[in-house]
Amino acid sequence: MAMTRKQQRGALIGAGLGALGLAAGLVLYALSDTITFFYTPSDVVEKGVQPGTRFRLGGLVEDGSIIRGQGKTVSFKVTDTAGTLPVTYVGILPDLFREGQGVIAEGMLDAGGSFKADTVLAKHDENYMPREVADALKEKGMWKHGDGAAKEGTQ
Amino acid sequence: MIPEIGQFALILAFVTAIYQFSVPMYGAWRGDSRLMAVAPPAAMLQFGLIALSFACLTMSYIASDFSVQNVFQNSHSDKPLIYKISGVWGNHEGSMLLWVMVLALFGSAVAAFGGNLPPSLKARVIAVQGSISVAFLSFILLTSNPFNRLDPAPIEGQGLNPILQDPALAIHPPLLYCGYVGLSIAFSFAVAALIEGKVDAAWARWVRPWTLAAWMFLTAGIMLGSWWAYYELGWGGWWFWDPVENASFMPWLIATALLHSAIVVEKRNALKVWTILLAILAFSLSLVGTFLVRSGVLTSVHAFAVDPARGVYVLGILCVFIGGALALYAWRAPTIKTGGLFAPISREGALVVNNLLLTAACAAVFIGTLYPLVLESITGDKISVGPPYFNLTFGPLILPLLLLVPLGPLMSWKRADMWAAAQRLWVAALIALVVGVAALAWQWRGPWLAPFGAALGAWLIAASVQEMVARTKFTSVPLNVAWARLKGLPGAAWGMMIAHAGVGVMVIGVVGITAWKQEIVTVMKPGEVMQVGSRSVTFLGESPISGPNYTADRGRFSISSGGVEVSEIWSEKRVFKPSNQPTTEVGIEPFIDGDLYVVLGDRAPDNARTIRFYFHPLVWMIWLGTALMFLGGCCSLFDRRYRVGAPKKAKTPIIQPAE
Numbered sequence: 143m144a145m146t147r148k149q150q151r152g153a154l155i156g157a158g159l160g161a162l163g164l165a166a167g168l169v170l171y172a173l174s175d176t177i178t179f180f181y182t183p184s185d186v187v188e189k190g191v192q193p194g195t196r197f198r199l200g201g202l203v204e205d206g207s208i209i210r211g212q213g214k215t216v217s218f219k220v221t222d223t224a225g226t227l228p229v230t231y232v233g234i235l236p237d238l239f240r241e242g243q244g245v246i247a248e249g250m251l252d253a254g255g256s257f258k259a260d261t262v263l264a265k266h267d268e269n270y271m272p273r274e275v276a277d278a279l280k281e282k283g284m285w286k287h288g289d290g291a292a293k294e295g296t297q
Numbered sequence: 298m299i300p301e302i303g304q305f306a307l308i309l310a311f312v313t314a315i316y317q318f319s320v321p322m323y324g325a326w327r328g329d330s331r332l333m334a335v336a337p338p339a340a341m342l343q344f345g346l347i348a349l350s351f352a353c354l355t356m357s358y359i360a361s362d363f364s365v366q367n368v369f370q371n372s373h374s375d376k377p378l379i380y381k382i383s384g385v386w387g388n389h390e391g392s393m394l395l396w397v398m399v400l401a402l403f404g405s406a407v408a409a410f411g412g413n414l415p416p417s418l419k420a421r422v423i424a425v426q427g428s429i430s431v432a433f434l435s436f437i438l439l440t441s442n443p444f445n446r447l448d449p450a451p452i453e454g455q456g457l458n459p460i461l462q463d464p465a466l467a468i469h470p471p472l473l474y475c476g477y478v479g480l481s482i483a484f485s486f487a488v489a490a491l492i493e494g495k496v497d498a499a500w501a502r503w504v505r506p507w508t509l510a511a512w513m514f515l516t517a518g519i520m521l522g523s524w525w526a527y528y529e530l531g532w533g534g535w536w537f538w539d540p541v542e543n544a545s546f547m548p549w550l551i552a553t554a555l556l557h558s559a560i561v562v563e564k565r566n567a568l569k570v571w572t573i574l575l576a577i578l579a580f581s582l583s584l585v586g587t588f589l590v591r592s593g594v595l596t597s598v599h600a601f602a603v604d605p606a607r608g609v610y611v612l613g614i615l616c617v618f619i620g621g622a623l624a625l626y627a628w629r630a631p632t633i634k635t636g637g638l639f640a641p642i643s644r645e646g647a648l649v650v651n652n653l654l655l656t657a658a659c660a661a662v663f664i665g666t667l668y669p670l671v672l673e674s675i676t677g678d679k680i681s682v683g684p685p686y687f688n689l690t691f692g693p694l695i696l697p698l699l700l701l702v703p704l705g706p707l708m709s710w711k712r713a714d715m716w717a718a719a720q721r722l723w724v725a726a727l728i729a730l731v732v733g734v735a736a737l738a739w740q741w742r743g744p745w746l747a748p749f750g751a752a753l754g755a756w757l758i759a760a761s762v763q764e765m766v767a768r769t770k771f772t773s774v775p776l777n778v779a780w781a782r783l784k785g786l787p788g789a790a791w792g793m794m795i796a797h798a799g800v801g802v803m804v805i806g807v808v809g810i811t812a813w814k815q816e817i818v819t820v821m822k823p824g825e826v827m828q829v830g831s832r833s834v835t836f837l838g839e840s841p842i843s844g845p846n847y848t849a850d851r852g853r854f855s856i857s858s859g860g861v862e863v864s865e866i867w868s869e870k871r872v873f874k875p876s877n878q879p880t881t882e883v884g885i886e887p888f889i890d891g892d893l894y895v896v897l898g899d900r901a902p903d904n905a906r907t908i909r910f911y912f913h914p915l916v917w918m919i920w921l922g923t924a925l926m927f928l929g930g931c932c933s934l935f936d937r938r939y940r941v942g943a944p945k946k947a948k949t950p951i952i953q954p955a956e
Contacts, residue, residue: 146638147635147638150638150639153641154649157641157649157650157653158653160653161653161654161656161657162657162660164657164693164694165657165658165660165661165690165694168661168689168690168693168694169660169661169664169665169690171689172665172685172686172689172690173664173665173668173682173686175685175689176682176683176685176686176689177668177669177680177681177682177686178680178681178683179678179679179680180679180680180681198681210899210900210901213820213901214818214819214820214907216899232818233818233898233907233909234531234818234896234898234899234907234909235898235899237870237878237879237880237881238878238879
């Protein structure tokens, strides 16, 4: 079963295309099925997001909205000023989670229209504003220039 | 004064790099040996100047010279010395300086150890290294100067992000950079070979150890980063498919493929054109990684600052080098003669399968990492691609590869008998089956893939051991003969077996933490007891603590097993002084069957705390597995053939005693 140079090249190219096809198929299938969209509270209303759809919710934690001390559950509200959405989360919030700061929560709406988060994204740094949140706030005209930019360079 | 010396040295290094790039390249083109001969001293001088500049910045950090803007923004006089030093690369400017220093170090290593390279190849390799230096030194000088001064000088600095003040994180960036930038050598060799139009076994014998060294650094760097994320971030995971993690993982995957294909070039003179492409891709992905991390298109702990000018500059460098190298490849690769023929079922064929699957897996990771960025710039939709995507794409591509790993080394070159190879592995297959069934019996509630994964890990380990036994004929010859054989095995054989076994060990660890982990979130008052896995944990209460630059509440926990106390651990909520930034220190007690992991949470009424417990079965096997892969790389790197086997010039008589 010695192959000629031409056959060998053909076999290699065939195997390469096969692997590429397999990868492409997997990627397309996965991308149609596993990605999560990012919405702000007003997007949720505008786009009519249905309960049970997983998405990422971003905005600011509304001042005075954090309620602790109900066992393991913490509830708070996420706002983009145009809209507000109540969120419940079971677990330990990230160290830098606080009122008036940007936050991203991942989860889904329940039947009552409040957001059940299973992940609240930790920030690594005080000056860090999740990029999606910063962009969304800029769109809504809520971005105070200087909030992030002034700290530029301090990681 | 010192910062000015650093700045000046950096400018001189830039000028030297231009010289290092242009003169030897021209000399190699004209065949002028005098012009080619300037390459090594230029490379060493360039490294010396950057090292001087780096030393100056480090001294400014140690002396807490806050008139230097970079020191002011990232350091604090109360910080322990080690974190003053690691603060040098804990920020954008300093880390770029480290990046070019490592680049110049590798270039000067080729200059120093490349005595037996053909002169024109050596000159071109060093020139290409020089061109990368030119690009990144100009990037530093124009957009990210670490030596900018402040006037008046502030009295105190702003401090380093406390979660970066950690021993593992102090050495994670240097290791990772050695890996990223080490791949530049493979790149330079590939580009030089394309210009020369010649690739032979000697070329591969040069490229492989450099790639191997870079791969080892990458492996160690990624592992340290992962370990840090595991114990510092307190999320109880070790890998999150975060874009920044992927940025280091993609070059690793391609470097792994390159390591394997370079063997084929070296031994069989085949797959040359493909190997060159891999060498270009490996470093290109390092550059993509640098772009993703440094440009601010991603926000994370690694993206130090969002500055569009820098992003555009790095993007420009990216286009020039990747585009240039690929254009050169398209133009010159067809002139490279292809070598040895082989049947599809052969050692070469097995290595081709390895390469295809690794590259396809890397492509899947690449798309998953960049798709959100592309989609957002086209449609404006913001999405995130998380672990489910990677499990669905990376998993199915990498599992068959792992399954086939033990077969490869048993196949002969040119043409092999797959069935005969498989038959030799029946003992390993039996062990894998037993482990799979045992895993099923132990954790029958877990996902169905888990016992399969455990069996896969056992299959990899057992096949490596079996191969070792077969090579030394342990079972059929006297012990001392077998021992002598074992010692006489080439380093590369040891390296391969250890590294492959390491992959198996790691697979079992990954199965443990992903499939069998236990997580409990609860509210506890002092004195209360919680059952975690087979052990019970008592919350003993909390007390205030003060550290060198932070204050903390320390929650203490006692762990008992079967009614007997075995150890006490603590977890802290810290607040760091300069920035008032809170952090959490998790408590981890390692046991042979896994880690008990405690995270102190928020205060609750009545002196209680929210507390999160994890039991992470077999997680130590992840770290052990990567350490074995690193060790395997070491063994392979010290194989005799790279020291005495490389083609030497004839004039030096090479009758050396075999050590």
